[in-house]
Amino acid sequence: xxxxxxxxxxxxxxxxxxxxxxxxxxxxxxxxxxxxxxxxxxxxxxxxxxxxxxxxxxxxxxxxxxxxxxxxxxxxxxxxxxxxxxxxxxxxxxxxxxxxxxxxxxxxxxxxxxxxxxxxxxxxxxxxxxxxxxxxxxxxxxxxxxxxxxxxxxxxxxxxxxxxxxxxxxxxxxxxxxxxxxxxxxxxxxxxxxxxxxxxxxxxxxxxxxxxxxxxxxxxxxxxxxxxxxxxxxxxxxxxxxxxxxxxxxxxxxxxxxxxxxxxxxxxxxxxxxxxxxxxxxxxxxxxxxxxxxxxxxxxxxxxxxxxxxxxxxxxxxxxxxxxxxxxxxxxxxxxxxxxxx
Ligand SMILES: NC(=O)c1ccc[n+]([C@@H]2O[C@H](COP(=O)([O-])OP(=O)(O)OC[C@H]3O[C@@H](n4cnc5c(N)ncnc54)[C@H](O)[C@@H]3O)[C@@H](O)[C@H]2O)c1
Ligand SMILES: [Zn+2]
Numbered sequence: 504x505x506x507x508x509x510x511x512x513x514x515x516x517x518x519x520x521x522x523x524x525x526x527x528x529x530x531x532x533x534x535x536x537x538x539x540x541x542x543x544x545x546x547x548x549x550x551x552x553x554x555x556x557x558x559x560x561x562x563x564x565x566x567x568x569x570x571x572x573x574x575x576x577x578x579x580x581x582x583x584x585x586x587x588x589x590x591x592x593x594x595x596x597x598x599x600x601x602x603x604x605x606x607x608x609x610x611x612x613x614x615x616x617x618x619x620x621x622x623x624x625x626x627x628x629x630x631x632x633x634x635x636x637x638x639x640x641x642x643x644x645x646x647x648x649x650x651x652x653x654x655x656x657x658x659x660x661x662x663x664x665x666x667x668x669x670x671x672x673x674x675x676x677x678x679x680x681x682x683x684x685x686x687x688x689x690x691x692x693x694x695x696x697x698x699x700x701x702x703x704x705x706x707x708x709x710x711x712x713x714x715x716x717x718x719x720x721x722x723x724x725x726x727x728x729x730x731x732x733x734x735x736x737x738x739x740x741x742x743x744x745x746x747x748x749x750x751x752x753x754x755x756x757x758x759x760x761x762x763x764x765x766x767x768x769x770x771x772x773x774x775x776x777x778x779x780x781x782x783x784x785x786x787x788x789x790x791x792x793x794x795x796x797x798x799x800x801x802x803x804x805x806x807x808x809x810x811x812x813x814x815x816x817x818x819x820x821x822x823x824x825x826x827x828x829x830x831x832x833x834x835x836x837x838x839x840x841x842x843x844x845x
Contacts, residue, residue: 745811
């Protein structure tokens with residue numbers, strides 16, 4: 504297939520480009536930014552904005568499917584940034600979908616996110632499966648980090664979220680990612696197209712951006728270690744996440760392109776094996792032979808305590824399996840080995 508990857512010059516997009524090319528697809532890129540360096544070699548690329556209908560029309564010539572990775576990424580905590588998030592992410596998606604309608608392109612893979620879920624599921628000893636609410640400031644200030652049961656206030660134990668969970672976006676960025684899914688579903692209904700939303704969990708690996716305000720925590724820890732400092736772990740380090748390697752995310756895109764069916768269907772892209780943020784800091788510190796992590800007890804309002812996911816749907820329906828194990832992926836990310844084994 505000829506596949507257009509929007510945002511293909513970005514961290515995840517560039518790996519998606521590599522995987523699609525390896526799978527024999529003819530890949531095109533539309534991105535505001537240039538391709539990152541000469542290794543791997545640059546694909547056929549168009550510098551342009553997904554919000555520009557002319558640029559998108561040009562990029563779609565001869566294309567059979569689109570992998571839509573372009574987005575403004577981050578926390579979206581500052582409301583002043585809201586128009587910019589909505590513009591890149593939702594106006595951009597709407598312009599792209601309208602152009603796909605004009606060009607008769609009927610396949611879309613959308614880079615969605617775990618942030619559509621809000622807090623992960625929890626199990627209360629007394630009340631079973633519950634959705635914990637935001638954590639009260641006074642609990643956080645007192646070092647009580649586990650989210651409370653919304654009924655009785657006891658700590659809940661984390662559960663793995665499935666795609667059936669009700670969405671609960673908690674910031675502007677999250678709201679724009681969920682809106683992208685809704686727009687894609689509307690496009691699929693009205694055109695008969697196939698849309699597959701991939702809800703990426705915590706993606707890490709080569710070419711991950713460093714030291715931006717939005718960089719993932721793995722990149723922040725690595726930068727500290729490279730500067731000879733201990734990684735600073737917030738809360739008590741017990742926050743659970745699903746860390747998924749960027750090359751595994753790329754192969755999930757290849758698998759999603761071949762999905763049969765209709766309408767929009769969402770999939771978690773996760774390993775199914777959670778790790779704590781403290782584990783990750785320790786793995787990176789060990790790989791660097793650097794100072795052990797410092798657990799600071801600091802917290803940020805709006806941070807979610809645990810989000811861990813079931814990856815069963817992607818495995819059973821699309822045959823995808825993550826190949827890169829946590830220890831190998833983190834060692835590679837730390838910069839000590841060239842490439843983690845698959
Ligand atoms: N990094 C993560 O852990 C993560 C997790 C969940 C979802 N995602 C999603 O994955 C996708 C890729 O994210 P990333 O981490 O690679 O970010 P990134 O910033 O490295 O890549 C995004 C790319 O999109 C391009 N872009 C942004 N706005 C554009 C526009 N209007 N027109 C054309 N190009 C535009 C940027 O130039 C950049 O190259 C995004 O949709 C993001 O929401 C990322
Ligand atoms: Zn309870």
